[in-house]
Amino acid sequence: LKEIVAACRLRVPRRPSWDEATTSEQLQEQERAHFYQWRRELASLEQDERLVLTPCEKNLEVWRQLWRVLERSDVVVQVVDARDPLTYYSEDLERYALELHPTKRSLLLLNKADLLPAALRTAWADHFDGLHLDYAFWSAKAGVGRVGGQKWGSEQLGKPWPRLLSVQDLKSVDTYTQPAHLPLPMRHLPLRQSECAVILQASRGERLVVGLTGYPNVGKSSTINALFGSKKTAVAPTPGKTKHFQTLNVTANLCLCDCPGLVLPQYAHSKAEMVAAGVIPIDRLTDVRAPVEAVAQRVGRRQLESVYGLRLPPPGHQEDPHRHVPLVPPTAIELLRAFAYARGWVAASGLPDETRAGRRILKDYVDGKILYFKAPPGALVDE
Ligand SMILES: Nc1nc2c(ncn2[C@@H]2O[C@H](COP(=O)(O)OP(=O)(O)OP(=O)(O)O)[C@@H](O)[C@H]2O)c(=O)[nH]1
Ligand SMILES: [Mg+2]
Numbered sequence: 268l269k270e271i272v273a274a275c276r277l278r279v280p281r282r283p284s285w286d287e288a289t290t291s292e293q294l295q296e297q298e299r300a301h302f303y304q305w306r307r308e309l310a311s312l313e314q315d316e317r318l319v320l321t322p323c324e325k326n327l328e329v330w331r332q333l334w335r336v337l338e339r340s341d342v343v344v345q346v347v348d349a350r351d352p353l354t355y356y357s358e359d360l361e362r363y364a365l366e367l368h369p370t371k372r373s374l375l376l377l378n379k380a381d382l383l384p385a386a387l388r389t390a391w392a393d394h395f396d397g398l399h400l401d402y403a404f405w406s407a408k409a410g411v412g413r414v415g416g417q418k419w420g421s422e423q424l425g426k427p428w429p430r431l432l433s434v435q436d437l438k439s440v441d442t443y444t445q446p447a448h449l450p451l452p453m454r455h456l457p458l459r460q461s462e463c464a465v466i467l468q469a470s471r472g473e474r475l476v477v478g479l480t481g482y483p484n485v486g487k488s489s490t491i492n493a494l495f496g497s498k499k500t501a502v503a504p505t506p507g508k509t510k511h512f513q514t515l516n517v518t519a520n521l522c523l524c525d526c527p528g529l530v531l532p533q534y535a536h537s538k539a540e541m542v543a544a545g546v547i548p549i550d551r552l553t554d555v556r557a558p559v560e561a562v563a564q565r566v567g568r569r570q571l572e573s574v575y576g577l578r579l580p581p582p583g584h585q586e587d588p589h590r591h592v593p594l595v596p597p598t599a600i601e602l603l604r605a606f607a608y609a610r611g612w613v614a615a616s617g618l619p620d621e622t623r624a625g626r627r628i629l630k631d632y633v634d635g636k637i638l639y640f641k642a643p644p645g646a647l648v649d650e
Contacts, residue, residue: 277320277359280302280305283301306325320534321530321531323529330529332511333529335512336478336524337364337371339524340364340371340477340478340524341477344478346481346485346487347485348378351639352641357531359531375403377391377405379407380404382640387642388404390643390646394643475522476522476523477522477523479491481526482529483506484505488508494517494523500515505550506528509528511527530546538558543633552629555621555624556599556603556621559629562632567594567596568594575609576609579602582595582597600621606624606628607620
């Protein structure tokens with residue numbers, strides 16, 4: 268109950284309202300005051316040890332970037348990592364967009380869908396259908412989607428009207444029985460051409476502005492590059508690559524806006540889980556054990572042994588009677604030492620280089636070399 272009560276206060280900070288009469292100095296000052304008030308509230312929540320908050324963005328400049336992107340976007344796309352969408356999804360961001368203007372549309376883009384097995388895509392599609400959210404599965408890495416054997420991507424977007432796929436198009440395709448034809452099964456892409464026109468009219472803009480927002484490292488910049496079919500904005504395997512928002516014209520009446528990634532205020536299970544979620548830069552980590560333990564528990568013994576060709580020590584049942592089940596995950600120390608040893612990585616101390624091993628494992632996890640995905644709450648998905 269306490270968490271629910273507190274969750275009401277866990278909001279994306281709003282930009283204070285302004286009009287033509289507000290000078291830029293006044294606005295800056297109000298923003299600062301407002302923002303520090305928000306941080307104080309957050310800090311008071313954090314004092315309660317029972318609540319673990321995500322290490323959310325504390326820099327006003329980065330929030331200012333988000334505010335600008337939200338204000339100018341007709342369609343606010345929240346990009347999330349399809350392997351674990353709920354960790355990256357913020358309902359409050361959608362609410363905020365609507366507060367800014369009732370015609371703003373939100374879309375959930377489940378990126379990195381290439382790393383998600385079809386059964387889980389179906390399960391998540393059911394989940395988001397149930398919530399009546401507009402969503403689409405997508406993979407920036409695969410670059411383009413295919414519908415009915417037809418490529419779509421920059422060519423379609425390059426036409427005078429943005430052709431974000433219609434529901435009609437998708438109905439004609441059985442996304443789940445043609446995996447060879449359809450490397451990116453999508454079930455639902457909600458923006459029809461006619462809808463785009465309506466949104467544009469309502470916002471009285473000249474161009475449809477589509478803003479890509481979301482956590483760091485989820486693939487916002489990659490998505491933009493994939494849509495353009497060329498490198499327009501820098502991409503990196505570490506979070507925090509994009510520092511300033513960038514507006515890119517696709518056509519005379521469609522424009523994409525790349526926003527820096529922000530960790531939004533939410534409850535997390537632990538900081539280790541956030542590292543595993545790829546939103547904290549791995550190279551700056553000093554303690555790799557806790558996040559590696561989280562990863563080991565997620566991906567399991569068998570996969571670690573087969574991907575890395577390792578032989579992990581069998582669970583030591585003296586320490587813990589529950590650990591002699593054969594598939595019990597290794598501890599972080601067991602995994603790190605076996606990994607460093609197998610690669611001959613030795614630290615200055617002469618011991619196995621756990622930090623180097625840990626960073627490598629965490630990067631492989633974030634990059635999808637070792638696989639993990641979550642099923643929607645309550646879903647029964649065959650193992
Ligand atoms: N497997 C897979 N990897 C992806 C996909 N999209 C992006 N990536 C990888 O994810 C990492 C982050 O991509 P970016 O596009 O820089 O992410 P971003 O959201 O712009 O990140 P910030 O600028 O830090 O907010 C890169 O290593 C990409 O190659 C995808 O669809 N599938
Ligand atoms: Mg980026």
